[in-house]
Amino acid sequence: MSDDGSNGQLTGGRKEETTGMSSLLKGEEEATGTDSLLKRRALLRAAAWGGGVVGLGGLSGLGLSRFTRRTPQAAAAKPPLGADFTYDVSRFQTSDPALLRYEETARFASGLERARAIAVAADGTIFVGGAGGLRKFSPTGEGLLNIPLEQAVVSVALRPSGEILVGQPGKITVLDANGAGVAVWSGLPAGLLPTAMAVAGDKVYVADAGNRVVQVLDATGKPVGVIGARDPARNLKGFVVPSPYFCVRMAPDGLLRVTNPGEHQIEAFTLEGDLELAWGRGSFAVEGFCGCCNPVSFDMFPDGSFVTCEKGLPRVKLYNSTGEFTGLVAGPEAFPEYLQAANAGTPDSLGSGIYAAIDPQGRILILDSVGGSIRIMQRKPQAHD
Amino acid sequence: MTDESSNASGERRRPAGSVRHPAEHSAANEPPPSGQTLAAAQVTGQGLSRRDWLKGGARGVGLLGFGAAAGFLGTRESKAATRWQIDPNQCIQCGRCATACVLEVSAVKCVHSFSMCGYCKLCTGYFEPEPINLDEGAENQLCPTGALQRKFIEDPYYEYSINKDLCVGCGKCVKGCNMFGNGSLYLQVSHDRCVNCNICAIARECPAQAFRQVPVTKPYLLRGKGAAGK
Known part of the structure; x- marks a missing residue:
């Protein structure tokens, strides 16, 4: 018994011992859990304190940095600039109304960005080219055709057959009367910038502002000659074309008329390339061509007189066949958007201009690339040159 | 003697400064505060x-x-990491660059993009609108300080350059060039003079918001062949 009891006690003692051990283990587990929780809390609190201290340090560093920065203190000390430091051409931006020979009778939007090409067909339809492509309008301004083109159009000319020649940087595209592609003349001289084109017989004369010459092309677009290249033996000084404005037209007298904008002149050449005559002078006065390089474009009446366009001071003017100033079509005040851009000095006016074309009715169509419109100008009934 | 002593109830007392292990709280059924x-x-x-x-x-x-x-x-x-610079496409040549800079003579100077220049005989940045003659006479020059200089190259071309020591950054020549020419003259902050103020005094007054901070690795906003992507 005793053994049993001992055993029993022993057993019971072992049980108690076992129970005690398990409770101890349990206690240790609990203790370990609590310890971990407390450690985590301690860690978080320490991190919060650390972060706070670092943040405080950062703020003080920021403050120190601001304190040591340079600040504009002497800004208000200088007096404003005087008139000597101000560019002022306002006296040239208005014109004498007595010089106006034309009046605006209609206006419509070109619908093109930076439109700078205009041509009128024999039936009076109007073609306008710009950054978005080419558009055709009726003589009263209704849209007839829209030909989107990827590359900007810088010039347009019409063949008697109705084909449309579209000048783009580096190439000339030939379209039929409905705007469908016929050919692309791409084998042209490197650097070609065809800012104007004139068709005469089976030749196309291209004012190439990139190379500062008139390229002569045959009916298929093959280069067959050059007019106006510098050649002292022929007394040719070459065209001075400081910016992409260079114009050519076939005159009723059978001579080519070409602008020499850097010399402020319009020059006459035979089809063989001989210089016959030139007229024009640089001046801000209304009789002359203003700025560094004008006129930017022109067109001719059947009597050989001219309508010229200038940039900088946007003016459309009339000259007789010998180059005498005869009046204004539109003065600078007629182009408020252009003047605003020019006066602000922003580059909106750079690369922009005023272009003109004469239609079969004798009306002058003015393309204003900044204002984005085409104006129809008709001669005033009482106007005298 | 141990470092722990017992009280009357048999509980052990700790020495001052010691910390009770959390497990002891649990063991003694004594939750921490x-x-x-x-x-x-x-x-x-x-x-x-x-x-x-x-x-x-x-x-x-x-x-x-x-x-x-x-x-x-x-x-x-x-x-x-940044420098102040003028965006020439935003600049309206108002003249404030010459007067608002903290330096006695502004850090803004005219610069010239030769690749854009037409080398014109009649440069509208160089000459008065109606010059008496197309020569270097002071009465014909547009720049009131004579900072824009002209050199004959070959008929009819001239090269124009800026004397930075004379330029005050008024932008008068820039206006003339932008209005009639190619815009090859334009204003830039000259970093050999600019002290790179935290808040640029000119930027604060610029009515066209043409001033901006640009990376120090590309501190100029150039036109022409030096411009980005050209």
Whole structure:
């Protein structure tokens, strides 16, 4: 018994011992859990304190940095600039109304960005080219055709057959009367910038502002000659074309008329390339061509007189066949958007201009690339040159 | 003698400054004071030794210093990474560049893009609108300080350059060039003179918001062949 009891006690003692051990283990587990929780809390609190201290340090560093920065203190000390430091051409931006020979009778939007090409067909339809492509309008301004083109159009000319020649940087595209592609003349001289084109017989004369010459092309677009290249033996000084404005037209007298904008002149050449005559002078006065390089474009009446366009001071003017100033079509005040851009000095006016074309009715169509419109100008009934 | 002693009820007393292990709370069915943790106990002073205090203090000072250095250098670094510059496509040549700069003579100067220039005989940036003659006479020159200079190249071409020591950054020649020419003359902040103020005094007055901060690695906003992508 005793053994049993001992055993029993022993057993019971072992049980108690076992129970005690398990409770101890349990206690240790609990203790370990609590310890971990407390450690985590301690860690978080320490991190919060650390972060706070670092943040405080950062703020003080920021403050120190601001304190040591340079600040504009002497800004208000200088007096404003005087008139000597101000560019002022306002006296040239208005014109004498007595010089106006034309009046605006209609206006419509070109619908093109930076439109700078205009041509009128024999039936009076109007073609306008710009950054978005080419558009055709009726003589009263209704849209007839829209030909989107990827590359900007810088010039347009019409063949008697109705084909449309579209000048783009580096190439000339030939379209039929409905705007469908016929050919692309791409084998042209490197650097070609065809800012104007004139068709005469089976030749196309291209004012190439990139190379500062008139390229002569045959009916298929093959280069067959050059007019106006510098050649002292022929007394040719070459065209001075400081910016992409260079114009050519076939005159009723059978001579080519070409602008020499850097010399402020319009020059006459035979089809063989001989210089016959030139007229024009640089001046801000209304009789002359203003700025560094004008006129930017022109067109001719059947009597050989001219309508010229200038940039900088946007003016459309009339000259007789010998180059005498005869009046204004539109003065600078007629182009408020252009003047605003020019006066602000922003580059909106750079690369922009005023272009003109004469239609079969004798009306002058003015393309204003900044204002984005085409104006129809008709001669005033009482106007005298 | 041990370092622990017992009280009358048999509970052991701790020496001052010692910390009870959390497990002991559990073992003695004595929960720790509400919200109090080991770290809290350490900082309440119940059991904070001088060594702990010094250690904690040094750590705090170190962190504070680190933060201050980071804050100071961080802002210095970001400042040094940019420079003030004029966007020539926004500039309206109002003349404030000449008067608003903190320097006695403005850090803004006219620069010239030769690749855009037409080398014109009649340069509208160089000549008065109606010059008496197309020559270098002072009465014909547009620039009131004579900073724009002209050199004959070949008939009819001339080269124009800017004497930066004379240029005050008024933008008069820029206006003439932009209005009639190609826009090859334009204004830029000259970084050999600019002190790179945190808030540029000219930028603050610029009515066209033409001033902006550009990366120090590309501190000029150029036109012509030097321009981005050209």
